[in-house]
Amino acid sequence: KAGVTQTPRYLIKTRGQQVTLSCSPISGHRSVSWYQQTPGQGLQFLFEYFSETQRNKGNFPGRFSGRQFSNSRSEMNVSTLELGDSALYLCASHQFADTQYFGPGTRLTVL
């Protein structure tokens, strides 16, 4: 089985721009969770999608949003980028509520 894929792997944006990241889960997995990883805050939960519906949401501002498509692929969007949004954005694929498998991440740099 192919693993979790995330595109692009690297992104450089400037403040005020918006960005869209993509995640393709493991075949058969219907849940996708997104996490932000920074040196200061560590790994923090952004949101979870299941069957095209947001099931859970972490404590992030409304500039962070996401969606899931009928093929379980998911995208997350960050609008009005700030310097503090520079991070590794990780997508996790899971079939059940707990065992999560992570992709390689998208490294976002905001200048």
Place this chain on the structure above:
Amino acid sequence: GENVEQHPSTLSVQEGDSAVIKCTYSDSASNYFPWYKQELGKGPQLIIDIRSNVGEKKDQRIAVTLNKTAKHFSLHITETQPEDSAVYFCAVEGSQGNLIFGKGTKLSVKP
């Protein structure tokens, strides 16, 4: 909310020695406790997990122990090898089903 404390933040051992990483958590309702290994430039990789109905689980050189009464769990790596060098994260399943991570332990195995 749920809080996960992980110690130590850095750990250096000689090849062949054992390494132990400990985590404590605050929510007694938590039932799922995975451990992840993250190598440079990669996403976290699940290495072992344990559920609350089990006290210990082993997989070759890796073992995890869980003490639900004391709300702590530990990762044990025996006969360490240079390729074990990485950052290790413990996690706890939160009330929303998301994972709450410790801050990580950077393990260095010296040949």
